[in-house]
Amino acid sequence: MSSVFTASFITLAIAGIADAGYLVWKHYHNSSKPLVCPLDHDCSKVTESKWSTIFWVRNEVLGLLFYVSMLIAGLASFFMPGLILVSVPLILLIKLAAGAGLVFSLFLIWVQIYKIKDYCFYCMLSALITLLLLVNSFFL
């Protein structure tokens, strides 16, 4: 395993935590002020739409849990190489989880384009980070 790719995987996971964490923080602790979008765009139309939750859990919370689990898995793959969880190698689990994350991100992009007809910068950024995590997972 290449530790350079482990470092880049962990870097991406932390970037994802920052992205999703900002959305969670804004929603639960600082919702009186609008999201600061780098594109000067109103993201709240997306983040506060009816599509903002799935199975009663907000998407940004799911994203935060996903990135935290990716961070833990990345660290575990470095410090415990060859770790097997429930008969499945950790590296395979990371690939499957990153793939599932990307499918969910693509679904959310589809929702933004065809249902909400608007976009959220941080959601797009999250999809990009998830794509990079999946690509990176093949080099772990």
Place this chain on the structure above:
Amino acid sequence: MKQSKLICDYSHLASFMLRTALAVPFLFVAIDATLQPEAWVGFIPFFLRNLFPETLLLGAHAVFDFILAVWLLSGWKIKYAAAFSALNLAAIIIVNLTALDIIFRDVGLLLAAIALGVLQFKK
């Protein structure tokens, strides 16, 4: 009027891109220097290695880079984060001038840090 509106609209994006461009390498260095210190210890100048243990210097720099990355991503008092980033990068370039073929990318990052500082100067 139209031009100033355009600059105003895209200054947030430019700032975000510059902050990310600086934060990601800082994060990567902090993490990689922790995971494989032997790959980074060569960038610490000899005079410092004679004064302090290598692991201490590398660990301290990794923590500093991590804090800088989080600070840049947070968006809080960015001009100061940009100043610290520029000083950090300038120090790295100066003490590693003999390895210019490797650290020439840091010159680009240094200019990005200065650009971020200039962009935020009057804010």
